Each structure stands twice: as C-alpha cells, then as structure tokens.
Amino acid sequence: MKRITIRDVSERAGVSTAAVSYVLNGREGKVSPDTILKVRRAAEELNYIPDFSARSLANNKSKLIGVVIPQTEERKQLLLQNPFYSELICGIEARLRQSGYHMILSGVDKGEGYIDTSMQRNLDGAIIMGIYQESFYEDLKKAKMPIVLIDSYVYDSHFHVVGIDDELGGYLATKHFIDNGHTNIALVTGMIRKDGVVEKRFLGYKRALKEAGLFYHPDHVFEHSVTYEYGQEAARLIVTKYPEITAVFATSDLMAMGVLQGLRDEGKEVPEHVSVIGFDDISIARMCTPPLTTIMQDTVSRGIAAAERLLLAIENGSSDHPAEPAIMPLKLIERESVRNLSMNSDPIL
C-alpha cells in the first residue's frame, strides 16, 4: 500500500511530472487540452491525493491557518467554555474548509512560543482572538504572514481587524437602561486592558451616562475576569453593598448569566428587582431564565468574515497593507431581563 505520487500519475499518463503538476495546479497555457485530459484521467484512476508537506516544502505554502484563542493560565486549557469563541470557530472553520485550507487550533496564554508553531508549520496566516500582552503582537509581526485580529484593537499596519463597534455596543446597552428609567447602572466586566474590547465598551457606557447627565460612579464598575463565577460574585456584591443599583450591564453574556444566578442566590428577581443586559448574544443567551436582553453580534458571520479576509490577504500576498478594519453590525436584542421603571409603576413584588 505505497502512497500514490505524482510520478505514478505521470507514468500512467505518459507525461512528465512537471506536466502533471501544471495540470493539477491549473497553470494557464502551459499544457494542451489533450494532456490535461490524460493527466486528469490518470489521477482519477489512481485516486491520486497530493501530499501537502511536499507541496509546502516546495512552494512555501502550507494551506494551514493558525487559529489562536486564549487559554486559562492554571490549567493550560482553551477558553472554549465561553461559547463566543466556539461560534467564531464554527464560522472560521467552515469558510477555510471551503477553500481547501485547514485550521490548527491552539491555546496561548502569554503568547510565548506561538511563533515557533507558526514557523514549524509554515502557517499561511493566522486568526488571533482575544487580547494578549504586547510582546505577542511583536512576535506576530515578525512572522511575516497575514494576520487577522478579532477582539483586540491593535491597529497596526501589520494586522487586519474584523471587529465590531464595541463603544457603540456599550453605549446602546447603557442607553437602553436609561431609556427604561434606570439611573444607577453597574458595569460588570473582565479586566479593562488597553486596546481591548472592554475598554471600548466601558467608554460607551460612560458616554451614555454623560449624555444623560448621569454621574459616573467608579464604585459601580466591577472589573475582574470574564467568567460566570465572577458575574455571580459581582451580583452578590451589588446586592449587599450597592442596593441603589437597579441595572447591570455585563460585558459578556457568560458574565451576565453569572449575574443572573448571583442575583437569584441573593433572593432578587430579574427583571423585577434588577435588570440585566449582556453582550454577544451567544446561543444560550436566549435559553437562560429570563431570556437575556443583550447586544447581538452575529458571531458566526464574524468568524466567516475573518476567514474570508485572511484568505484574501493570503491570495493577494498583501501581508503588508491591510485594508481598514471591517466593522460588523451590532444591535440590541430585547428579551426579558430588563424592566421599564419609568412607565411601569407596579409596586415591586
């Protein structure tokens, strides 16, 4: 059961290996229709499947894309428990496969060592989700391959960006609370890092407050990690220490779900006592109790868009001058986790 090589095909077709290679790669005007036919037939009959390693070695194209997601520091595992990443990956994988590319999925925490992977595998490009320390981006630049960033605002001429208007998202959520008569609005969020998405959402939050003439209260910002558990903890804090708060904007649905649970643990009803808005509209947002009002981004489409962008850059060989950031649409989805305080004068249960 030896492997069928291009030589086998060339012999069977009665031509040189070069001819076979030209036919199989669709080189224009290098081969006659007759030869094309012979080669196609021979390849078909032998069920020839090219070896990507050999191909990669010869022409320095691996058809391999690195996909990076954050990982937990302690357990060295992918942060895939946040469905946000899963959904992105669905989109990315589907689009890549469609063009004959494959995806190598890796977790990264500090970003050290990823450059090795990229070199070893001769990656044609990479999609980086999440935000990392500066040095990682420096390494990525050295890699000299097209790179698409999702969820970080490192606007550098080396990087393509497929983002959303996070500032607007933060604004819309906060505004929605204000429109519903809320004035004490908490923000529950992961670490606010420079160039990260939550920084922008935070900015939008502040803008909405300011625009409405509301006071920005730093104590009402609960900042830690993007986990269900922290959402829960923040909710407890809110109930016990800041009872004036009637609305919580969580910068990810996962945290929002934690907030929901935390409030419940403390005997508060949503939205009767406290209203909650999330971010992302991951699929479980509509499944929780009550269904979560959230800022929707079409995550799967965003994954597809990121892959598309990357493929384009690869095929153009334009790793240098990326187009300007693609900004995907965004909107607030009203479900049942927000109560209208102004109109509804029902007494609290």
Added chain:
Amino acid sequence: MKRITIRDVSERAGVSTAAVSYVLNGREGKVSPDTILKVRRAAEELNYIPDFSARSLANNKSKLIGVVIPQTEERKQLLLQNPFYSELICGIEARLRQSGYHMILSGVDKGEGYIDTSMQRNLDGAIIMGIYQESFYEDLKKAKMPIVLIDSYVYDSHFHVVGIDDELGGYLATKHFIDNGHTNIALVTGMIRKDGVVEKRFLGYKRALKEAGLFYHPDHVFEHSVTYEYGQEAARLIVTKYPEITAVFATSDLMAMGVLQGLRDEGKEVPEHVSVIGFDDISIARMCTPPLTTIMQDTVSRGIAAAERLLLAIENGSSDHPAEPAIMPLKLIERESVRNLSMNSDPIL
C-alpha cells in the same frame, strides 16, 4: 530574512547536517558529547526552528492529529454549539500540545472526503467524536493510522475507544427518578442509532423501568435531534399530549435546557410540576434555572484521556491491536431539577 535551516546550523557548528539531525532528535550513542554541545549551541544562537513539512516528508511523521466533530448538514458548520464538544476539545488540545503535536479541527457530516484530508496532511492519528454512517468508519480503517473514537460504539479491532458507561448513565438517571417516586418518565433524545451512545442510554432507561416493575411506554420516548430546540418542542408535546408524565430524562444537557424552557413556555414549573435530568454536566448545566440534575462525566478529562491514548498508540506504532475500551467514570449530580414525589406531600402549587 531567510529561513534558518539545518545546514546553517551544521556550518556554524562545524559538523555535517546528519550530526545536527542526530543531536536534535536525541539519537542515542550516535554522537559525542562534544558534538552535542557544539550543535546545541549553534542551534540556540541561530534560533533554529525545524520545518515540520520537511520532517514529515522525510520520515512520514507529521505530528498532526485530526480531530473530527459532526457538523450541521444545512449550514456546514461545526456542531460546536454543544459545549460538550468544546470541552472535549479543550482536553485534547492541552494534551496534544504538551507533546508537541498539533490539532487540525474539521467538521464532517457524511464523512465523505475526510480521508483526503488525512492523506494530504499525513495525519499521525485522529480523534473522532460523534457517530457517522458506516462508510466513514470503513474509510478510517483504510487510513492506517491510530484512531480514537469518542461517543460511538464501533468496537472494531481498528479503533481505540474512550467512552463512558452510557447504559449505566441511562440507568442511574431513570433510577433516580424512580427513587423519587416518579413512574411516568419520558426520554428525550437525539436519533437512536445503532452503535451510538444514546442507544445505550436508552437501554439503561429501559432496564431501570423493568427492574422497578414499571411499564415501558414507547410513546414516552421523544426522539429527534440533539438540539435545544427539539428539547423545547418535546416539552411542549409532553405537557399538551402526555400530562401524566412527571419526569423527563434528556440524553444531553443541551436538550435538557430546551426541555426546561419548553416546560416554562407551557406554564409548568421545574421541579414543582415536572422533574428533569440531563446528561454530560456541561458547564452551563449548573448555570441554568433551576440548576440541572444531570449525569456527570468529566468531559475535559475524557478529552485528555483520548489524546493520551492516541499518543501512546502512535508512539508504539500499534495501530492494529488497540487495548480494550477505556471507560471513564460517571455519576449522578443532584441539583435542583428533580422533585421527590414520595416523601414530599406538599400540594402542587
């Protein structure tokens, strides 16, 4: 910025490329300590990173593992919305990376064409999650690489299996209902396919019923697709057509969450009116309302175990005679979605 090759290292160290290769691959007794030192230093100084394509071409080892998960037929996207797969992948990725392997994640529906991927990339092995049509397994056998199956019972001498005792899981869930005084217990499940996991869970369900002297009622089995939406639909059916049912065993947490929502849509409370048990203990099982009683399997560990098993098979070159199936532990986690009918004589709200 040319690539550093083994030749560069050999020149710098003043030895042949063969010597470098031997040192870097730790060939015993082929090189003197002196040479080892020189090579190590040179490689270090040049920051040499080997090219896996070249290596793969030369020794037919790619250090690449194929990881396959089902995909939706319509949209050609990975079934990653079920966190069960995400969690497995977390475990797999972590373990593979630890040993210098990388993972190519692909979606597959009918299984056609995957064999091509495997050939093109010279995969060293594969981990297959989910269940597929017969022909896919036939293809896999031809691939002549170690393969680990998760979630299918194709006990063939070609395949390694890292499973759980699904029959027991089904039994435990059903038994728990019975112990709590339930006698009309519905089963909500994806398609019951031969050699699939749900077939076994179904068997466990029937065994528990029989053991308790309860009548197995085929109408109480709701079988369709493993989705939140179907769980919801099944719940509606149950409430409207089979009001005698007081307990629902869903064979995946995702479906169980749909059931929860469907019951709520119909104005039923869980567990006051209807009790629910899920399967898998995905992370959101404890996050939903009420927290879901479920059959816990440590999914991440199972991913790790699968990877471990595969690596072992690869390193032994033993693609032929797999050890017997590894069966991971299982237990019922009691949360708040089951009501005890027998002891608790509170009137229904």
Added chain:
DNA sequence: AATGTCCATTTAACCGGTTAACTATATGAT
C-alpha cells in the same frame, strides 16, 4: 604489520512535490 572492531562522523540518496530554464516543434514574418 596486518586485521578486525568500535565509534563518531560524513556522504548522498531520498521523501513528493514545484518551477526556472531548457528543448523541440510548429507557426508566422520577412
């Protein structure tokens, strides 16, 4: 001194493709 062994090292073929450069033939222009 000749021969055999061992050890460390090198040589060079090989993996399976791609592609620049070359050859051979046909076509067209002068």
Added chain:
DNA sequence: ATCATATAGTTAACCGGTTAAATGGACATT
C-alpha cells in the same frame, strides 16, 4: 529559405529535513 516567436513539454535543481551506508581514525588482537 531564414529567422523570430509562440507553444507544449521535459529536465533537473530545489525545498529542508532524515537516515542507510560509507568512511576514517583509534584501539585491540593476533
């Protein structure tokens, strides 16, 4: 008839490693 050009196909070097076989030197044996 001669030369230039275009077209179709081939040759062989090359990508960056691995590894069987050959080499060469040191040492021991007869």
